[in-house]
Amino acid sequence: MTLFSRIASLVLVAVVGPAFAQPTEKPTISHAEIRDNVHLIQGDGGNIVVVEGDRSLLVIDNGYPEQAADLFNTIMEVGNKPLRFMVNTHWHFDHAGGNDYLGPRTNLVAHDNVRKRLQEGMNFEAFKRVVPPAAPHALPVVTYEDSTTLYEGKQVIRLRHFANGHTDGDSIAFIEPSKIVHMGDHLFANWFPFVDLQSGGSVQGMARNVAAVLAMIDEDWVVVPGHGPLSKKADLARTHEMLTRSISWMEERLSEGLSLEQISEQGLPEQLQSWGAGFIKEANWIATLYASLSNAD
Numbered sequence: 001m002t003l004f005s006r007i008a009s010l011v012l013v014a015v016v017g018p019a020f021a022q023p024t025e026k027p028t029i030s031h032a033e034i035r036d037n038v039h040l041i042q043g044d045g046g047n048i049v050v051v052e053g054d055r056s057l058l059v060i061d062n063g064y065p066e067q068a069a070d071l072f073n074t075i076m077e078v079g080n081k082p083l084r085f086m087v088n089t090h091w092h093f094d095h096a097g098g099n100d101y102l103g104p105r106t107n108l109v110a111h112d113n114v115r116k117r118l119q120e121g122m123n124f125e126a127f128k129r130v131v132p133p134a135a136p137h138a139l140p141v142v143t144y145e146d147s148t149t150l151y152e153g154k155q156v157i158r159l160r161h162f163a164n165g166h167t168d169g170d171s172i173a174f175i176e177p178s179k180i181v182h183m184g185d186h187l188f189a190n191w192f193p194f195v196d197l198q199s200g201g202s203v204q205g206m207a208r209n210v211a212a213v214l215a216m217i218d219e220d221w222v223v224v225p226g227h228g229p230l231s232k233k234a235d236l237a238r239t240h241e242m243l244t245r246s247i248s249w250m251e252e253r254l255s256e257g258l259s260l261e262q263i264s265e266q267g268l269p270e271q272l273q274s275w276g277a278g279f280i281k282e283a284n285w286i287a288t289l290y291a292s293l294s295n296a297d
């Protein structure tokens with residue numbers, strides 16, 4: 001077992017919770033308008049945004065494979081129109097899990113690395129789950145490198161790649177002129193985030209990317225997290241502060257030459273502890289920080 005896998009396993013043990021839990025048998029799906037015919041759908045997976053134009057729909061993310069049919073029905077309730085574009089903010093199966101079902105019904109759009117990772121599949125150590133290579137119809141048919149722009153009705157949807165944050169293929173979607181940003185998993189409202197180190201993510205990259213988004217939006221923007229309730233710029237700023245505090249805290253421990261075990265025994269400072277109420281608990285977060293900030297691989 002490599003050092004990375006050892007640390008990865010430590011990160012992953014006990015990673016259980018709503019975001020990556022097995023979907024419940026009875027689908028729990030709700031939808032509500034955010035503003036200007038842009039809607040939020042919440043199921044068991046990541047948050048889904050539907051941009052409704054006059055003749056068609058653009059959808060960002062599509063949840064778990066098990067919920068794909070129900071989510072499709074909900075999307076049709078929101079607006080019974082053709083699905084012109086379906087964006088994957090990243091490859092994870094709670095965000096792009098509906099690709100297999102929805103791929104033949106739409107045009108899948110994502111960053112280059114999303115197509116690559118879906119095409120290759122992987123042994124996802126964090127969840128002890130083998131992700132098989134996706135079927136050709138479940139792969140994005142439009143990919144981009146740095147940024148691209150889509151149009152739906154009155155909305156202009158700018159997709160920008162933010163490198164090596166949650167994964168190495170994250171898109172953040174800026175929906176203008178309605179001032180709505182879908183952060184993908186660069187934001188877990190009020191929780192420590194899951195950072196997928198195995199897929200090229202890093203905590204430092206996430207902090208850098210969140211800072212970049214903060215510089216691009218003002219207080220009027222609605223911030224859609226990957227998981228959790230609709231948020232504001234101030235909430236994103238709080239998350240940024242948590243990330244930078246966590247990083248400097250871990251850097252100090254590492255400079256003292258402490259081991260992961262010793263750091264875990266010390267525990268997080270009090271001001272960071274409330275963030276551990278989600279599915280990434282304190283121990284997972286410490287192990288993620290340790291792996292991300294030490295030259296562990």
Ligand SMILES: [Zn+2]
Nearest residue numbers: 090092166185
């Ligand atoms: Zn994710």
